[in-house]
Amino acid sequence: MTTINKLKLLNDPIYGFIAIPNTLLYDLIEHPYFQRLRRISQMGMSYLVYPGAHHTRFHHALGCMHMMQKAVQVLRSKNIEISEEEETALYIAILLHDIGHGPFSHAMEHSIVENLSHESISLLFMNRLNEEFDGQLSLAIQVFKGQYHRKFMLQLISSQLDMDRMDYLKRDSFYSGVAEGNINSERLIQMINVNDDTLVVEEKGIYSVEKFIVARRLMYWQAYLHKTSVCAELILMRVLKRAKELTHKGKDLWCSNALQFFLKNQIFLEDFDENALEQFALLDDSDIIGALKSWQFHDDYVLSELSRMIINRDLLKIRLISEKVSKEEVEEMRLQWMTKNNRSKEEASYFIFKGKVKNQAYKKSEEPIRILKKNKEVVDVLDASDQLNLKALSKPVTKYFVCYPKTLLET
Structure with missing residues (x-):
C-alpha cells in the first residue's frame, strides 16, 4: 500500500519554495472546493490591460499561507505564545479566506448572487468543510469570524496590514508588471509584534509601512481601478444582468448547468442551501467565457454586442x-x-x-496600523509618520x- 507524502514543497515565482505544513492543510488544498480557485483569476478583467495578469486565487491563497507561516515564526521568536492548534487555525483561516470568490473575482461579486459578498460565501464553504473534516476547522472559523479571544489573530487575517494584502500587492505587482505596487513584505513581517493583544509594527519598520500604503494607492489607480479594467468589469456585469432578464422572460440561453442555475434563480444568503453551494462550487471563469463565446451570436442585440465586446476586447469608450x-x-x-x-x-x-x-489607501475609520515606539507607546501610523503625504493618502479620492x-x- 502506498501512502502519499502530504508535506509537499511548492515552487512559487515570488517566494521560492512554499511548504505545506501539515496533512490537514494538504487535504484542504486537495479538496475540489479549493482546487476551483485554480480557475478563478486573481485580478478579474485586468488581463485585458496587463497581459501577464493571468494568475489565480489559488496562487494567492498559497502565498498568504506562506506569509502567515513567516508571521508565526517571527512572533514566536519575540516570545508571543502561539499553540500548535492556534497556528493551524491561522493557516486554515488565511488559506480559505478567498474560497468564496466567484468567476473573475470581484468583477461579478453581486451579479451571480444577490448582494452577497465573497466573505459570506467563504464562511459557508468553511462551515461545509468543517462538517466534512469532523470539526477540525472550528477554531479557524472562530478566528475568521473574530470570535476568538486573541484579537491579534484576526488582525493577521483581516486588517489594514494583513497577510492577504501583503501577498496580493506583491503578487499582483509581479504579474501585472506594475512595479510601483511592489512591497518589502519580508521586512514588514520581520517588524510585526504583539502589544496588549494587538498587532503592532515596531518603530524601525515605519518606512516599510509608509511604502506599503503608497504602493497600495498606486496599485489601485494603475491596476485595480484602471479605467479599461473598470469598463470591462461593468460590461461583464451588464451581460449577466441581461442574461438573467432574458432567462426570466423564458428565452433559452446556452451555458453550463451551474451558470443556468444562477440565471434562473435569485439567490440571497437565506437561500444559500447545500444545493446552491454545490452549484456555486462548480462555477469558475470558464463558465463565463464559454457563455460569452456562445452569446456573442445570440439574436438579442444587447447580449450579443456586450459579449462580443469582451471576447474581442472591443470595449466601450x-x-x-x-x-x-x-x-x-x-x-x-x-x-x-x-x-x-x-x-x-x-x-x-x-x-x-x-x-x-x-x-x-488608508482608512482612519477602520482599525489603524499601530506603530510601537521605542518608549513602548503605541500610536497610529499617521501620527508616527513624518510623511505629510501619508495624511493625504487617508483621504478618499x-x-x-x-x-x-x-x-x-x-x-
Missing part, C-alpha cells in the same frame, strides 16, 4: 473626469445613440452609463466616469 457627469449629458448621449441605431431607451441604458470609483459606444465619437 470610458472617460474619467474629476467632476460628476450630469444626468442630462447621459440622457443626451443615449438619445443620440438611440436615434442613430434605431434602439430603445432600455437598450441604450446598457451601452451608455455613468458611475464613480473611489481610492482610499473619487473619480467619475461615463461609458459610451465608440461610434458616438464619429458623429
Whole structure:
C-alpha cells in the first residue's frame, strides 16, 4: 500500500519554495472546493490591460499561507505564545479566506448572487468543510469570524496590514508588471509584534509601512481601478444582468448547468442551501467565457454586442473626469445613440452609463496600523509618520466616469 507524502514543497515565482505544513492543510488544498480557485483569476478583467495578469486565487491563497507561516515564526521568536492548534487555525483561516470568490473575482461579486459578498460565501464553504473534516476547522472559523479571544489573530487575517494584502500587492505587482505596487513584505513581517493583544509594527519598520500604503494607492489607480479594467468589469456585469432578464422572460440561453442555475434563480444568503453551494462550487471563469463565446451570436442585440465586446476586447469608450457627469449629458448621449441605431431607451441604458470609483489607501475609520515606539507607546501610523503625504493618502479620492459606444465619437 502506498501512502502519499502530504508535506509537499511548492515552487512559487515570488517566494521560492512554499511548504505545506501539515496533512490537514494538504487535504484542504486537495479538496475540489479549493482546487476551483485554480480557475478563478486573481485580478478579474485586468488581463485585458496587463497581459501577464493571468494568475489565480489559488496562487494567492498559497502565498498568504506562506506569509502567515513567516508571521508565526517571527512572533514566536519575540516570545508571543502561539499553540500548535492556534497556528493551524491561522493557516486554515488565511488559506480559505478567498474560497468564496466567484468567476473573475470581484468583477461579478453581486451579479451571480444577490448582494452577497465573497466573505459570506467563504464562511459557508468553511462551515461545509468543517462538517466534512469532523470539526477540525472550528477554531479557524472562530478566528475568521473574530470570535476568538486573541484579537491579534484576526488582525493577521483581516486588517489594514494583513497577510492577504501583503501577498496580493506583491503578487499582483509581479504579474501585472506594475512595479510601483511592489512591497518589502519580508521586512514588514520581520517588524510585526504583539502589544496588549494587538498587532503592532515596531518603530524601525515605519518606512516599510509608509511604502506599503503608497504602493497600495498606486496599485489601485494603475491596476485595480484602471479605467479599461473598470469598463470591462461593468460590461461583464451588464451581460449577466441581461442574461438573467432574458432567462426570466423564458428565452433559452446556452451555458453550463451551474451558470443556468444562477440565471434562473435569485439567490440571497437565506437561500444559500447545500444545493446552491454545490452549484456555486462548480462555477469558475470558464463558465463565463464559454457563455460569452456562445452569446456573442445570440439574436438579442444587447447580449450579443456586450459579449462580443469582451471576447474581442472591443470595449466601450470610458472617460474619467474629476467632476460628476450630469444626468442630462447621459440622457443626451443615449438619445443620440438611440436615434442613430434605431434602439430603445432600455437598450441604450446598457451601452451608455455613468458611475464613480473611489481610492482610499488608508482608512482612519477602520482599525489603524499601530506603530510601537521605542518608549513602548503605541500610536497610529499617521501620527508616527513624518510623511505629510501619508495624511493625504487617508483621504478618499473619487473619480467619475461615463461609458459610451465608440461610434458616438464619429458623429
